[in-house]
Amino acid sequence: MKRIIHPPLDAHNRLRQPLTAGEQAVLSIFDQCLSPGWEIYIQPHLNGLRPDFVLLNPQVGIAVFEVKDWNLDAMRYFWTKDRNGVETLWAERDGKAFCIQADNPIPKVRLYRQEIYELYCPRLGYNSRPGRCDGWGAITAGVIFPFAAGSRVEPLLAPFLPKRDEEDYARYAPISGTEAVAAADLRRIFPESQRAHSRLMTNALADDLRGWLVEPDFSSTQREPLMLDRRQRSLAETRTETGYRRIKGPAGSGKSLVLAARAARLMNEGKQVLVVTFNITLWHYLRDLMVRGIDSPQRMNNVCLMHFHYWCKHVCYEAGWDARYHHLVRGGGRIVPGQRQVLLDDEIPALASEAVEQPGATKYDAILVDEGQDFHPHWWSALRKALVPGGEMMLVADATQDVYGTAKAWTDEVMQGAGFRGGWAQLDVSYRLPPAALKMAREFAQRFLPAETAQLPESEQGDLNLYPCTLRWVQCDKADATSVCADEFLALMRLTGRNGLANADITLLSEATSVGAKVSQLLEDRFRIRTLNTFSADNIEQRRQKMGFFMGDARVKATTLHSFKGWETRLLVIYVDAAADPKALALVYAGLTRLKRHTEGSWLTVVCSARELEAFGQTWPSYARPAVRRVNPGFGGG
Incomplete structure (x- = not known):
């Protein structure tokens, strides 16, 4: 029986948050020592929580672990009471003390355990004894310190542990140190792993939890390099004679992919790139595509991502026109709702078009515009002024998604005046839709x-x-x-x-x-x-x-x-x-x-x-x- 591990082991060298040395050691112990029925979920998405490990066995139970690579000799760790008499965790370095309660693993695993019980496996315990909900016994919440002695960790964390039923509690809330990790002593790290069966768990309860543990499709996609077909690659890796290129295609044909791949290539060449969108939310999508195409994380310093009206504000501030900008935005205190669209469509872009011509305005080697059908032609004209001589501009669009009614303004005559020669580059095949x-x-x-x-x-x-x-x-x-x-x-x-x-x-x-x-x-x-x-x-x-x-x-x-x-x-x-x-x-x-x-x-x-x-x-x-x-x-x- 092959163990389920999410994300899979062969993807770990491409994780966006690499495992720490301690997490690697703990993962190795879990994978080598747990029985095959235990599934291992690494840094799972748990509805906003991010524990280091969640273990799941449909026949036995659930475990959640925090791993702390703390070196207790690097700082002095201690606990004290705050003004309300509540114990808090502190550290001291170079004579300066500071609160680290936010990093205290005990409240974290306690929260994980509580929310798994109350939210993500709400039926847990219903199948045990009539009238009782004793599903807590199916959940272990432990803390592991791979590089700190357990004899030092336990007294440090003792004030944050419950005082009642200490022996029973320790079984379901184990704290282990470097001795247990070095010996791969699974019995000490995770006592409940020795069980072969629990009346509290079922396959249906495991299904309740899995939906929160499985790695999202987006996260797994982020580890893959950009995949382009021959046509897309040609557009991403070449430039036209004039440096101006316009691309159109239906939804899912790879327009944004080509734009991001072109941006990444230019960034890898050391060029300064401006990527402009209409929607604020599109930033993250394009940025995540670019990350998959760059040859070094430092290349992201070569790109600015802005929605158009943020760029307008930015260039006005650069010109020292912040007062003019705010006076315009506020309408001198007299703006009315009917003027808002004129303000956004015409007046703010006009001010930005003037501001970008002022000395000291930032210029870019390349300016790439996504969802171009949402732009007005005079917005494009303003952006052109931010391009260095001999630079490169790209416009990608799909008039079918004309949700603002602006696409009809992009006539052939307007296009010629916008710097374009020849026809549109065309993408036809949708790689997104089933x-x-x-x-x-x-x-x-x-x-x-x-x-x-x-x-x-x-x-x-x-x-x-x-x-x-x-x-x-x-x-x-x-x-x-x-x-x-x-x-x-x-x-x-x-x-x-x-x-x-x-x-x-x-x-x-x-x-x-x-x-x-x-x-x-x-x-x-x-x-x-x-x-x-x-x-x-x-x-x-x-x-x-x-x-x-x-x-x-x-x-x-x-x-x-x-x-x-x-x-x-x-x-x-x-x-x-x-x-x-x-x-x-x-x-x-x-x-x-x-x-x-x-x-x-x-x-x-x-x-x-x-x-x-x-x-x-x-x-x-x-x-x-x-x-x-x-x-x-x-x-x-x-």
């Missing part, structure tokens, strides 16, 4: 989008049976949208823990921010499921949330269709409440094209309250129109 989802996206575009701007994705030859997917459409009234979305979200959670699916890959997209916020709150309040979301009613907080949105976060995701443009995932719920105008329809299309193909399957559920799309939804492989849906309060996963 064939069944691609078919539905094409049908949607043909049915609802303008033929003159629609560029439909083509499938890769021979991929028909390689990438299975499950497509579901649920039509509902707006009054039921929150409960239906939550229910469908939870249904996807029942799929995780196998086939490479993790809860952290599940994403809810809702342009109706009120619905998105309510679903996020419902998941948090009723199921204690934390979401990484961008639905704050406060504009400043919402902007901060967007800045922090990235798929590598350990939590489940919830954001708007606008903010998810450019991203992709295998587990997706989309809520659609509007489809009455071209922009709304383009946004729905953009959402339908966010599904990522995988040989082990992908899942897309559309929850729709827009009557205009009901007939289209009825053509999907799975269609439902429940009278009223309620979230299942007894959900436990598995």
